[in-house]
Amino acid sequence: MDDDCSSHARTLRIAVFAGLAEACGGRILDLPWAGGRVSDLRARVAATVPAAAGLLARSAVVVDGRHAADAAVIPCGADIAILPPVSGG
């Protein structure tokens, strides 16, 4: 069932927020992506933006509108958001 996006040479578009957006230098992070799991995505983002690594470890990953576990496979063309710890109210 593992999706392999390599034939598409895709870019994964990731929405980031608040302190995470600040660390990434913007609210959208585009990463070249050949397929993988949420854990792979975390590793890639941490490697690309080392300043975000600490907050990233405490953040939730949302795939197509639903919270996703680290083992979840990211479908090709998925809509990704990374949510740091919340502070509304």
Added chain:
Amino acid sequence: MNLVRAATDAVTSRPSAALVRAEIEPERLRAAVADPAAGATVVFVGTARGVTAGTVTRCLEYEAHEPLAERALADLCAAAVARFGLVACAVEHRLGRVGVGEAAVALATSAPHRAAAFAAAEWLMERIKAEVPIWKCEEWGDGRREWVHPEALMQPAPGGEP
């Protein structure tokens, strides 16, 4: 009979939740939960505090994952109606800059009796602060800006079971 129907309509048609950029008017929330079946209405208003642990705040700024936050607020409102037997529930949260003293969040709960309305309001605020993807930036008196990210591990999924 009319009262029963009114209460049923409220439950099915009136969990109201919104993210707003203009100033919150608590009276609008109170009116949104008004119902002949209600004997108690609680309105809670959370305002931007001007001093935190001795440090002056100039203003707050909020941002959200808007589709998820709106869905989470609506789900929490509906969950509060079911859990506490409310007649109706309404919540609004500000986005953008919020001046000291202005409402950052407000909610209203109505119920046949006050215990449920008070308990639901407290429960909702706890859940909103812990789960809904909204973030606060403190702009301190000296001009420093700081996003607030509480030291907790990952948040539970919005709308998940308590």
